[in-house]
Amino acid sequence: MERESGARTGPYGRDEVMHALVVSATALLVERGPAAVSVRDIAEAAGVNHALIFRHFGSKEGLLRAVVARQLEGLLADSPEVGEVPAGLAWISRGRTYAVLVARFAFDGLEEQTMPSEFAVLRGWIALLEERRREADGLVPPSPTCEPRAVVAAASSLVLGYLVYEPFLRATLMLDGADLDPVVALMAQSLLERVTDPRPAVSAPRRRARRDPVPNGRDRGTRPYGRDEVMAAVLDAATDLFGRQGPVATSVRDLAKAAGVNHALIFRHFGSKEGLLRSVMDRQVQIVVPRAREITSTRDDLYHLARACRTESRYAWLIGRAVLDGYDPGSFRSSFPVVGHLRQVLRREVAEGGASSSRVLDPDHALAGVLALALGSVIFERYLRAATGLDDSVDFDAVVADCGQALFDLAR
Secondary structure (H helix, E strand, C coil), rough: CCCCCCCCCCCCHHHHHHHHHHHHEEEEEEEHHHHCCCHHHHHHHCCCCCCCHHHHHHHHHHHHHHHHHHHHHHHHHHCCCCCCCCHHHHCCCCCCCHHHHHHHHHCCCHHCCCCCCCCCCHHHHHHHHHHHHHCCCCCCCCCCCCCCCCCCCCCHHHHHHHHHHHHHHHHHCCCCCCCCCCHHHHHHHHHHHHHHHHCCCCCCCCCCCCCCCCCCCCCCCCCCCCCHHHHHHHHHHHHHHHHHCCCCCCHEEEEEEEECCHHHHHHHCCCHHCCCCCCCCHHHHHHHHHHHHHCCCCCCHHHHHHHHHHHCHHHHHHHHHHHHHHCCHHHHHCHCCCCCCHHHHHHHHHHHHCCCCCCCCHHHHHHHHHHHHHHHHHHHHHHHHHHHHHCCCCCCHHHHHHHHHHHHHCCC
């Protein structure tokens, strides 16, 4: 049926309306995340009545699932054959929109809406690597961190972490202008090859009690009093809200209400919301600095640092939220002590080792890979366990630690 002359120019008919809603929802979800996007926001952006969302998708959740499914279908349509693992990693490196969507859902605690029941490409790689491992029977020491599901999860964590945290990695390691996509694909491929690596994985003791958050010394039922109590209360509230909502969606009045203080005190003690964000980042990174300084060689076990990033600090969540909200990573702080320490250790080893014919990666590229792997593992663990079928009994921090050392090996 043709449209009448002078009729509205918005989407018309079922297919056009559904397409417009999916496209608009995708853009809004990438920009804000699912928790901050309403059905009316999506309908307004698509130029349709919000009732059409319920007619065609049943609910907001139904539309969100359709958005993720469309992105995944687009990637699968361009996916390689099961045996083409290197090409498959190049395919993942083109999935920036999908990576950001999965991260946005993870930040809002809604990973289940992005979890495919059968991620065909990843499962195909697992089957291929299981076959290769059987062919190498007796040559490869058994290790849960080198099993096919573990290395596929690690390689995917590296790629997804890179796609989300790329601005942070470039800023902290001064990698502007470098084409990192093929480098990341090479690193991910090297992790997949660990299933047939005859060298044993790291076997250092790997148990450390989780630290409880340090109390700020005040009764939560009372209003903070005095400079120290006020600043601690504001930092606690900002860590929670910036981590859950992101800095853009969090107002100064939201922060003041959560902290139980007058909003003017935030400006008095921190100067601005951006100043408060920097203070929150400083506070969280200092939690993991002692773990980083325990590493005096890139051959040291990275397990405790990986564990600290997941259980003791909210730094990965805060950095991810801020980067996706468009904040310049260089505005977080003037120095990055964890990155700086690891960089110094790796560069010293490279200098002491001299020229090496076995060196595959630039040291800064290898460190970027280790950071992407570690940061990605914090955000994407639940998603990757579901996508690969990795058992909950496998310690993902141990996988990250062993794979991180394998990446450092490429730079030595």
